[in-house]
Amino acid sequence: MARSLAPRLLFLFFPLALLLTTAGHTSGPLGGGSSGSAPAFELQSSAFPAGGEIPAQYTCSGAGKSPKLAWTNVPGGTQTLVLIVDDPDAPSGTFTHWILYNLDPRTKQLPEGLPNTEQVLTGASQGHNDFGRLGYGGPCPPPGKPHRYFFRLYALNAKLKVPTGAVRQEIEGVMNGHIIGQAVWMGTFKR
Secondary structure, three states: HHHHHHHHHHHHHHHHHHHHOOOOOOOOOOEOOOOOOOOOEEEEEOOOOOOOEEEEEHHHOOOOOOEEEEEEEEOOOOOOEEEEEEOOOOOOOOOOEHHHEEEOOOOOOOOOOOOOOOOOOOEEEEOOOOOOOOOOOOOOOOOOEEEEEEEEEEEEEOOHHHHHHOOOOHHHHOOOOOOEEEEEEEEEOOO
16 A cells, blocks of 8 residues: 555655745846846957957057947946956056046947047046056057956946046946946957
8 A cells, every 4th residue: 555655645746846946946137047137248349359369550569549349238227337458467467558437328339549538429538547648558568478458348337426537446446336247358469
């Protein structure tokens, strides 16, 4: 009799066990599941492939103009975008090449060759790079091995109350606690 009862009990308890193992799983932004989650915030450049060599025209070996950048899927709730470009392989430590902040979140791209002025586009401010100049300063590593250049675009839930021409430390200080998304594109360059 005990043998014939076991299959029946298994039949009765299997649906309950299945319900208990799936009860804690939720999808979407709160549950962390992949079903129904927002598409990834992504940054890219048509000027060079991800991880590829940055053409000379965007460096100190050429015209030194900023490359075209484009992005998709800005997170909901974004109030402003911040772009920071740096070289972590610089001999003296991480070297900042570009700071652009308070960029309108409805903006979807930056054109090639933005001017090195205090403000660009629809009121976005440019900070001082580690060359001591406003705007973009192209890669210019010492001769030798390739350096990596990271283009990091941050989505923030608050506009930054920082004057034009700020330095990286000022920007990062006020960004703290407001980052809701980040997209990265990296290129390399050597001389």
